[in-house]
Amino acid sequence: MFGRGWFRFDATAVQAVENAIANGQTRATSKFFNPRMQQNVDYEYHLDTMKQLNMATGFTRNIRRTPPIGQALPPNVAAAAANSPPAAAQGGAAAAGGGGGIPKAVIPHYVYTSPGVIQAVMMGMDPAMGYPFEVMAGGVAASKDVEVIRYSGPDAQEDTFEATTKFSHPTQEELEGHECPICMEPFDASAADPSKAPILMSECRGHFFHRGCLDHGHMFKNGCIVCPSCKKHYGVRTGVQPQGTMAIDGPNSQVKCAGFDVGTFTIKYEFPPGTQREGMPEPGRPYSGTARVAFIPATEEGKKVMEMHKVAFKRGLMFRVDTSITTGRRNTVVWGSVHHKTNIAGGVSAHGFPDDSYFERVKVELSDVGVSEDDGAA
Structure with a gap:
């Protein structure tokens, strides 16, 4: 979509990261419209490791700042970053070009680049007015060991x-x-x-x-x-989960959940739209699909939970067709009763980590649908 080269980042993220730097913080978050995904997406910035994390996909990118963090911005740039109102929710490239937020002429900007491109392109900004914060497209790709599980319906079994x-x-x-x-x-x-x-x-x-x-x-x-x-x-309990896939990437050592010093499993669920079958709310009627991303720290306990998740998905117990409690939309794919962590940080209220009792709770939820640790170890 952007081609090769560097591209200016969203102004909302510029403000969030510069404010974090000014306050001595190592993490920042922002939310803006991702044109490729056609939705607003949450991003997290790890300023200690210089990484950007897309919270919807788990994809990370390298970032860099000139001058390095620790060297002050010119006073006019720092003031603009601290005092400017945030950009519009769907700012994207338009916001970065001055459509809201920090004026284009003074922002320390963020830009994307394709793999292999090293040099910065200043996008018409006067270098004397500020310093670039750069984000590398291509970033940290999924590892080579991505396991994909396809669910087409429950396996035949002796069910008298x-x-x-x-x-x-x-x-x-x-x-x-x-x-x-x-x-x-x-x-x-x-x-x-x-x-x-x-x-x-x-x-x-x-x-x-x-x-x-x-x-x-x-x-x-x-x-x-x-x-x-x-x-x-x-x-063996089976569900009426719609057809879809579960892709497990990792553990990726470059993605770490808050409170853990180990790599992370990233799970991407994808369900295309389809027609409801027997056992779903309205057999014969269409349902809309969805895509979801979840994270599990790769501790020994996390590895057990990961295997239990695989079993539950294979048995059709992770998702169902129902009415969404967040949007009110009928006949759509929604989560089942097993809770997932959809953020690597932010705590319980953000469906993220840290959460000291998560593993204990999710194993109870998996047990309630008939999936035991022994099932995961089989």
Whole structure:
């Protein structure tokens, strides 16, 4: 889109980074319109490592400033950076050219370049008025080891109730003092009606039910049933996730989540639009697609969680078609019940790190949909 060479950065980001430098901070954030993605995108600037991170894609670029950080800007430039109002939300190249924010003539500017291009182009700015802050296009690309998982629908499995639960029939003596916790009626080991026959599922201890209370479409679905008493999963739970891909890049040592000194897994989910199938809210009607990016620090615990995420995606448990709670849009692809971190920083309120209890919480959420650490290690 921009061709080769250096390109001026958005004025909103100029102000954010220069203010951070003036305040002795090593990180800054900004949000502006990305014309390639056709949406407003959050960016984070790491001034200690001189990196720019696109929070939507996980893509990083090298940045540099002349003079280096630590050397003062001319007073007129510093004043303009500190006092100028922010640019419009969809400033992009227009804002950088003077359409809002810091006047073009005095900003210490940011520019993009394609790989291999070293020299700076001043974009018509008078060098005596300020110093450039440069951002290199091409930056830090995805690593060579990108794993792509495609989901087209649940795998075929043996999904009869009897085969899945491997239940047994308890004796009347074992049933003494018990009643079905679902219908609250007593048991009769000799009941002629099969739906009233008491059963004990193979891996539960003392949890008795009438077969008819469990063996129906509401309780036993998608090849799985969960014991109402102990939450033990029988069978492999599958979801009605739309068709899509999960691409895992990393761990990338140049992307680090706040609070961690290890590389990061970047997960990119992509779902094209499609037609709803059985189990979705309105079978036969179209749904809109989406793309999402998430991050997991590559600690030992993070690696376990990453493997559990892969299992959950393969089973169709990560996304569903529903109404978006943020936009109100119907029939679109939305997150499931497993929470993801969509920022590498900003804390809990920004769906980012640091978050000391995240791994513990997300493993519980994965367990609730039938994915265990053992599943991830398999």
